Amino acid sequence: xxxxxxxxxxxxxxxxGFLGIQFGFALQGGNMSRIFQTLGxxxxxxxxxWIAAPLTGLLVQPIIxxxxxxxxxxxxxxxRPYFLLGAVFSSLALFFMPYSSALWMAAGFLWILDASINIxxxxxxxxxxxxxxEEQRSYGFVLQTLIIGIGTWVxxxxxxxxxxxxxxxxxxxxxxxxxxxxxxxxxxFVFMTSILYTVFKTTEEPPADMAAFELERAEKRGLFxxxxxxxxxxxxxxxxxxxxxxVQFFSWFAFFTMWSFATPALTEHxxxxxxxxxxxxxxxxLSAAYNEAANAVSSAMGVYGLSSMVFALLLSVWxxxxxxxxxxxxxxxxxxxxxxxxxxxxxxPETAGNLKWSFALIGIAWGSILSMPYAMLSGxxxxxxxxxxxxxxxxxxxxxxIAAALGGINWAxxxxxxxxxxxxxxxxxxxLIIAGLLNLFIRRSDLRSDGLVEANL
Numbered sequence: 001x002x003x004x005x006x007x008x009x010x011x012x013x014x015x016x017g018f019l020g021i022q023f024g025f026a027l028q029g030g031n032m033s034r035i036f037q038t039l040g041x042x043x044x045x046x047x048x049x050w051i052a053a054p055l056t057g058l059l060v061q062p063i064i065x066x067x068x069x070x071x072x073x074x075x076x077x078x079x080r081p082y083f084l085l086g087a088v089f090s091s092l093a094l095f096f097m098p099y100s101s102a103l104w105m106a107a108g109f110l111w112i113l114d115a116s117i118n119i120x121x122x123x124x125x126x127x128x129x130x131x132x133x134e135e136q137r138s139y140g141f142v143l144q145t146l147i148i149g150i151g152t153w154v155x156x157x158x159x160x161x162x163x164x165x166x167x168x169x170x171x172x173x174x175x176x177x178x179x180x181x182x183x184x185x186x187x188x189f190v191f192m193t194s195i196l197y198t199v200f201k202t203t204e205e206p207p208a209d210m211a212a213f214e215l216e217r218a219e220k221r222g223l224f225x226x227x228x229x230x231x232x233x234x235x236x237x238x239x240x241x242x243x244x245x246x247v248q249f250f251s252w253f254a255f256f257t258m259w260s261f262a263t264p265a266l267t268e269h270x271x272x273x274x275x276x277x278x279x280x281x282x283x284x285x286l287s288a289a290y291n292e293a294a295n296a297v298s299s300a301m302g303v304y305g306l307s308s309m310v311f312a313l314l315l316s317v318w319x320x321x322x323x324x325x326x327x328x329x330x331x332x333x334x335x336x337x338x339x340x341x342x343x344x345x346x347x348x349p350e351t352a353g354n355l356k357w358s359f360a361l362i363g364i365a366w367g368s369i370l371s372m373p374y375a376m377l378s379g380x381x382x383x384x385x386x387x388x389x390x391x392x393x394x395x396x397x398x399x400x401x402i403a404a405a406l407g408g409i410n411w412a413x414x415x416x417x418x419x420x421x422x423x424x425x426x427x428x429x430x431x432l433i434i435a436g437l438l439n440l441f442i443r444r445s446d447l448r449s450d451g452l453v454e455a456n457l
Contacts, residue, residue, distance in 0.1 A: 005136060008143075010202075014127055015144045017083055017120070017198035020191035022151030024090050024117050026305065027187045028097075030156045030298035031180055032110060033263040037275050038176055039103045043421055047260045047405045049103065052111035054256070054401030057394055060118040062230045065391025068123045077204030079123035079130070086120030087195035094188040098181040120195065122394060125374055126386045130204065141371040146312035148370055149363070152305020155190075158183035160299045169291050173278040177291055233388050238380035241389075243442045244373050245396035250435035251334060251369050253400040254341065254428040257409050258362070261424035262301060267293040269422035270347045270355055300355045307363030312371065327439045330372040334436030337365020341429030345422050365432055376442070 036049050064082055071078050093113035100106035128140040162182045163169040171177040268274040271293035276286035311333075318324065340361030347354050374390070381389035409424060417423035 005133060006131065011128075011132070011136075011140050011143050012147075013201040014131060014198055015124070015140070015147050016201070017087075017195040018124055018144050018147045019151040020087065020090075020194035021117055021121055021124070022148045022305075023155040023187040023190045023194075024094055024113060026152045026155035026302070027094065027158070027184055028110065028113065029259040030263075030301050031159065031183070031294075032106070033260060034294045034298075035098070035100065035106050035176060035180070036103065037264065038171070038174060039100065039106055040174065041103055043261070043264045044410055046264070047256075047407075047409050049107050050110070050256070050260050051402060051405035052107060052114050054398035054405065056111060056115040057118050057398040058402065060115055061122045061394040061398075062388065062391035064119055065122055065126065065386075065388045066230060068126060069385060069388055072206060072210075074206075076199075079127045079204065080199045080202065082123045083120050083195050084199055086116045086118070087192050089116035090120065091188040091192040094184050094191060098176050098184050100176075118394075122390050125390045127202075127204075128374075129381070129386045129390075137375055141374045142312050142315045145315075145367050145370040146309055149305045149307075149309025149312055149367060151190075152366075153302045153309060154305075155183075155187055156302030156305055157299050158186055160295045162186075163295060169295060170284075170288055171291065173283065173287070179295070230388060230392060233385065233392050237392065238377075240380050240442060241377060241393060241396075243438075244377060244393075246441070247330070247334075247435050247438045248373060248393075248396040249400040250431045250438065251365075252397045253404050253408070254338070254431040254435065255366070255369075256401040256404045257424050257428040257431070258301075258341070260404070260409065261421060263294055263297050265421045265424050266297045266300075266344065266355065269420070270344070270349065270352050271296065272349045296352070297355075300359050303356045303359040304363035304366050307360040308367035308370070309363075311364050311367035315367070315371070326372045326376045327442050330368050330376075331436045331439040333364045333368030333372070334432050334439075337362045338429040338431075338433035338436065340365070341425050341432060344425040344429075 032050065033046050036046055037043075041049060068079050068082050071081060073081060076084075090113055093109050093116060097106065097109045097113065100109055124144070125141075128137060128144065132140045159169070159177075159179045163179045167182050168178040264275070267290060271289075273286070273289040273293035275290045276283050280286065315324075315329075340358045343358045343361075344355065347358070373393075377389070377393060409427065413423045413427045417426055
């Protein structure tokens with residue numbers, strides 16, 4: 001494990017690739033449901049079409065974590081080969097996604113995109129723990145969150161921006177607007193270039209005992225050995241991971257609900273501009289209103305990236321000089337995000353501008369989700385198993401999303417809240433508040449660093 005303190009720019013350089021990763025996530029989060037609806041999916045079918053994202057994460061991330069723990073190349077290091085491989089396939093999938101002419105094609109490209117993003121993403125988490133001493137890890141994860149916030153805000157606003165630049169936002173029945181094509185092409189370019197920046201501007205330290213490393217790699221070669229190690233880690237996972245797993249379950253159930261349903265729920269309830277059925281009277285007028293509303297929803301969603309960026313900036317300044325109680329920060333942040341979701345039901349076409357304040361509160365929760373759990377967890381995972389540990393922890397992110405996609409969202413909101421699709425946002429708010437309260441079960445004794453991280457530049 002590295003004990004050398006790193007400068008701001010060294011941490012920035014090794015985290016910069018997350019800008020591209022978040023471009024990929026934000027573009028799919030703000031536009032995939034729109035693409036699915038345009039290609040003929042009903043609102044109830046949307047969550048199942050999204051199942052590619054969590055399912056690929058469940059399968060890919062523990063395996064990539066295991067493999068990256070046992071990778072070493074004199075020039076490319078341990079984690080960077082996976083950044084680069086994921087970036088190539090993610091960029092291709094982003095570019096071609098809008099060219100889907102049928103639902104199965106869009107779902108297939110989403111599957112490729114998420115598998116590729118997962119190849120890049122978890123090694124980035126492990127890299128922070130690899131390169132930073134424990135007292136700088138909160139700062140490192142918060143700085144990653146700052147970059148993620150920038151990516152979320154910019155990428156979410158791309159459809160609106162390219163439309164303002166003169167690219168057409170209108171399309172016929174079953175057709176995707178040109179603004180979406182251009183946005184995804186820009187996202188593909190940013191994804192590739194930001195990953196390349198990190199690959200070429202960051203170095204990695206070789207294993208302390210190379211002979212022992214090579215011997216273990218030779219003895220534990222193959223996917224069967226990997227499956228055994230992943231299973232053994234799960235069986236002996238730290239208690240803090242189990243408790244954080246419950247927090248993660250409700251946190252990611254909430255955000256998967258937002259990604260799946262924000263576009264249909266908010267275009268219909270807040271903007272009164274639901275997607276029209278082909279053949280209805282004034283289809284072109286209604287379709288134009290829907291696409292304009294969808295752009296507005298995507299831009300409003302970008303605010304959660306902006307507020308998470310501000311939150312991360314303030315938190316990075318604080319953690320660079322003082323300790324924080326990660327548990328209480330996470331509790332308060334998730335609760336505020338839950339309130340943000342709950343307020344969405346209040347907005348109407350006349351008060352649609354208030355939607356940005358709802359997403360601003362959600363951004364505080366998002367900023368905390370991307371930093372605090374990893375900071376709390378990193379001290380409890382052995383340094384030579386950081387990739388496996390972070391990959392296994394990701395299971396607590398994808399399992400709730402799979403549950404949501406397989407009918408959990410539809411069952412929960414229709415059973416307890418009513419048939420109106422805006423109630424999906426209420427469900428997300430309740431789920432996020434539950435996640436916040438579950439932090440109360442995490443004790444300081446569960447954390448190797450006693451729950452307080454002292455960080456000084």
